[in-house]
Amino acid sequence: MKADIRLLGSVYAAAIADLSRPHPVAAERVGFISVALGKLSPNHFLLLGHGYTAVPDAHYLDYPRAGACIGPDAIRAAMQRILDTGAGQLHVHLHDHSGRPRPSRTDLRDMPALVKSLNVVGPACAHGAIILSSDRAWAQVTVPDSRQLFDASAVTVVGFPLLFLNR
């Protein structure tokens, strides 16, 4: 299974702007990118990021052992967005460095449970997580034909300029 992610430039810019803001409690911010699905071949999917939704300050939990911890309200809002719009959801956060970001142990531990919740309400969508650094990206996704998270093979930002964050 393969997946490429293509993000609208304005979505990427909105994510970077929001995720770069300090939070009153958490050390970092998270958000969600809405994605539509395209198929390049039977086993090759295209995830098209067309919207960004910030997580409201009040939806974070005060949990010092993680950079950011969002509560059930944030997850419910993402699930409701799937039901309302039919768009898949990519959890997104920033790592403050250049070069290819790596998921933390917390990311790897908690992400499957989050994605499982998203798949419950949107089994026909693609979901997952994406980590952005200043110039690269890392992403894992699920697609309708496979509930297992796997690495996205390409992340591209369609803006001025065109950015190949992971290829």
Next chain:
Amino acid sequence: MNFSPDSFSRQSFLGPNSQAQIENCVVGVAGLGGGGSHIVQQLAHLGFLKFVLFDRDRIEASNLNRLIGGTAEDVSNHRLKIEIAQRLIVGIRPAAEVEMIADIWQNCADVLKRCDVIFGCVDGFDQRRQLESTARRYLIPLIDIGMDVLVVEGSPPEISGQVILSMPGEPCMTCMGFLNDHSLAREAARYGDAGINPQVVWSNGVLASTAVGLAVDLVTDWSKSLRKRAYLCYRGSTGTLTPHVRLDYLPPGPCPHHPTDGVGDPHLRLL
């Protein structure tokens, strides 16, 4: 054949990472005639290595006035235009991967979705509308080129042309006024001043070079100045390219013709 690291030294001003960006970019070209053949030749010189070419037509004698790479022998052999383009590209860059689709792009739209940038070198307004619609659906920048010859009785003919960068999320060719009901209706009625698709090599070259320049800027950001759509008008009698005046009067807000939440494959829903 291996190239030395300084093979691209003359274009190193494009940026330290520019060659990697160029080599990573998958370029689609719809139409390999007078415009598209210029474009692929220049892209190959620049070091682009991943091509998807769409054209089902074979070269004819009347194409030799403008089809770059075409030969009299190709005409005798009824060679496909995409084969000529592939030969041209691989002759310059043997490592290039060229996927050739001997069909109209609409019949192989899944292949088109893979492209990072599409060059639209198609004939007619309706073909342009269809290509832009698909490019928007899959968040792919489209660079459209085209030319025409206008004849007004009592005056010499005038060559006009356009280069348009249609970026997802930005105003489209309808927003910019290039595509409209009038032009589509006129085309449907087969209206034309100087016969079917008059084309000459030099104006195609100007338009193709300008389109390639936009693509290189989009991919490398070398000028740091390409930050919005482009609509350039060519006038053959003066040899000038100027930004279209409509760009100054575009309605504010997102493009209403291609909403960004309308992307992706169509859904099948049982009602």
